[in-house]
Amino acid sequence: MDVTPLVWIITIAVTILFFIYEFFAHVRKPHEPSIGESARWSAFYIGLALIFGVVIGMVWGWDFGGEYYAGYLTEKALSIDNLFVFLIVMTGFAVPKIYQQKVLMIGIVIALIMRGAFIAVGAALIENFSWIFYIFGALLLFLAYRQAFSHGESDPANGKFMTFVRRHLPVSDEYNGDKLTVKKDGKRFVTPMLLVIVAIGFVDLIFAVDSIPAIYGLTEEAYIVFVANAFALMGLRQLYFLIGGLLERLVYLAQGLAVILAFIGVKLVFHALHVNELPFINGGEPLLWVPEIPIWLSLLFIAGTIAVATVASLMKTRNDREAKDRDQIEGEPVIAAKDESRGS
Template sequence: MQITPTIWLITIAVTILFFVYEFFAHVRKPHEPTIGESARWSAFYIGLALLFGVGIGVVSGWRFGGEYFAGYLTEKALSIDNLFVFLIVMTGFAVPKKYQQKVLMVGIIIALILRGAFIAIGAGLIENFSWIFYIFGALLLFLAYKQAFGSHEANPADGKFMQLVRRVLPVTDEYHEDKLTVKKDGKRWVTPMLLTIIAIGFVDLIFAVDSIPAIYGLTNEAYIVFTANAFALMGLRQLYFLIGGLLERLVYLAQGLAVILAFIGVKLVFHALHVNELSFINGGEPLLWVPEIPIWFSLLFIGATITVATVASLMKTKGDDAKKDRDQVEGEPVIAADAENGTDATDVDDTTSTTARPSK
C-alpha cells in the first residue's frame, strides 16, 4: 500500500478540521445533546467510516480494505469500552450534563494524539524489529486476562493518581461553569472540571496501550492503523449520549473484548513465529509451518464476537429486569392484604407471638 506524504498530510488535516468543526458547531456552547442530534451525527460518522473503508478496498485492494474494517471494528469496540470508563469518571466527579460534551471532546482529542504517537512508535519498532510481535502478542494476552477478570467498578476519580493530583493542586469544591481554573482571594484554584480532564487523559493513556498493539495485530499499514483509530473516535461524543443508558446493559462487553484481544494476541504470536529471527527459536529461522490467520477470518471472528457479546448482554439484563418485576409483583398482594386489615408485618408478628404464648 503506497501512501505518499501528501496523502498523509491531507488525511491529518481533514481529521483536525472535523474536530475543529465539532468544537465550534456543537461543544463551544454548553448543552446536553438530544437523542435525535446524537443519532444523526453517530449515523453520519459511522457511514463515513464505512464509505472510507470501501474506498480503500476499491483503490488499494480488498486485502487492505478487510484489514481496515477489522481494525475499525476492533477500535470501535475498544472505544465503547473507553466510553464506559468515561461514564464512571464523570459520575465520580459529578460533572453537570451540559458540560460533559466539553470533557468528552477534550478526552477524545487527547486519545487521538496519544494513539497517533503510539502508532508512530509502533510503526518504527515493527519496521526495525520483527521480534516486537512477540511482545505485542504477550501484552495482548495479558490485557485479555485483565479485561476478562478485572472490574470497571473501581472509580478512576478516586484512584491513587488522582489523590496525588489533589495533594499537589489546590482544588475548589464546586464547578465554575466549564472553567478549568478560577481566581479566588488572589489565588489561582483548579476546578473539578480540570481534574476530570486529567483523569480522562490518564485513562486514554491506558487504553492506547490496548488499542495500538491490537490493531497492529490486524495490519502492518500505519495509514490503516491511523485512519481506523480516527474514525473510531469520530462520533464517539455523540455515541456517548445516544447509548448512555445502554452502556450499563453491556455487561458482557469486557468479556467480548477479552476474547478479541486474546485472539489478536495469538494471531500476533503466530505471525512472530512465521517471520522469526530470534536465534534461540528454531535457530533463528522462520517457522513456516505455523499458520497465518487470514484477514477475512479475523473480520468474521471480531464481528461475531461483538454481536454475541451485545446480544448476550441485552438478554441477561432483560432477564434480570423481568425477574425484578416478578419479585415486586409477588410481594404486592401481601402488602395490599396487610394494608386492608389495617396491620403491617410487625403487627402480624406480634399477634402471632401473643397467640402462641400460653395464658397465665
C-alpha cells in the same frame, strides 16, 4: 500499500478540520445534545467510516480494505468500552450535563494524539524489530485477562492517581462554568473540571496501550492503523449521548473485548513464529508450518464476537429486569396480607 506523504498530509489535515468543526459547531456553546442530533451525527460518522473502507479497497486492494474494516470494528468496540469509563469519570465528578460535551471533546482529542504517538512508535518497532510481535502478542493476552476479570473494579475519579493530583493541587469544591481555574481571595484554584480532564487523559493513556497493539495485530500498515483509530474516535461524543443508557446494559462488553484481544494476541504470536528471527527459537529460522490467520477470518471473528456480546448483554439485562418485576409483584400480596393481619 504505497501511501505518499501528500496522502498522509491531506488525511491528517482533514482529521484536524473535522475536530475543529466539531468544536465550533457543537461544543463551543455548552448544551446537552438531543437524541435526534446525536443519532444523525453518529450515523454520519459511521457511514463515512464505512465508505472510506470502500475507498481503501478500490485504491489499494481489498486485502487492505478488509484489514481496515477489522481494525475499525476492533477500535470502535474498544472506544465504546472507553465511553463506559468516561461515564464512570463523569458520574464520579458529578459533571453537569451541559459541560460533558466539552470534556468528551478534549478527551477524544487527547486520545487521538496519544494513539498517534503510539502508532508512530509501533510502526518504527515493527519496521526494525520483528520480535516485537512476541511482545505485542504477550501484552494483548495479559490485557485480555485483565479485561475479563478486572473490569469495573476501580473508580478513575477516586483512584490513587487522582488522589495524588488532589494532594498536590489546590482544588475548589464547585464548578465555575466550564473554567479550568478560578481565583478566590487572591489565590488561584483549579476547578473540578480540570481534574476531570486530567482523569480522562489518564484513561486515554491506558486505552492507547490496549488499542494500538490490538490493531497492529490486524495490519502492519501505519496508515490503516491511523485512519481506523481516527474514524473510531470521530462521532464518539455523539455516541456517548445516544447510547448513554445502553452502556450500563452492555454487561458482557468487557468479556467480549477480552475474547477479541486474546484472539488478536494469538494471531500476533502465530505471526511472530512465522517470521521468527530469534536465535533461541528454532535456531533463528521461521516456523513456516505455523498457520497465519487470514484477515477475513479475523473480520468475521471480531464482528461475531461483538454481536454475541451485545445480544447476550441485552438478553441478560432484560431477564434480570423481568425477574425483578416478578419478585416485586409476588411480594405485594404478602405485604398486603401482613397489613390486614395487623389491622385485625
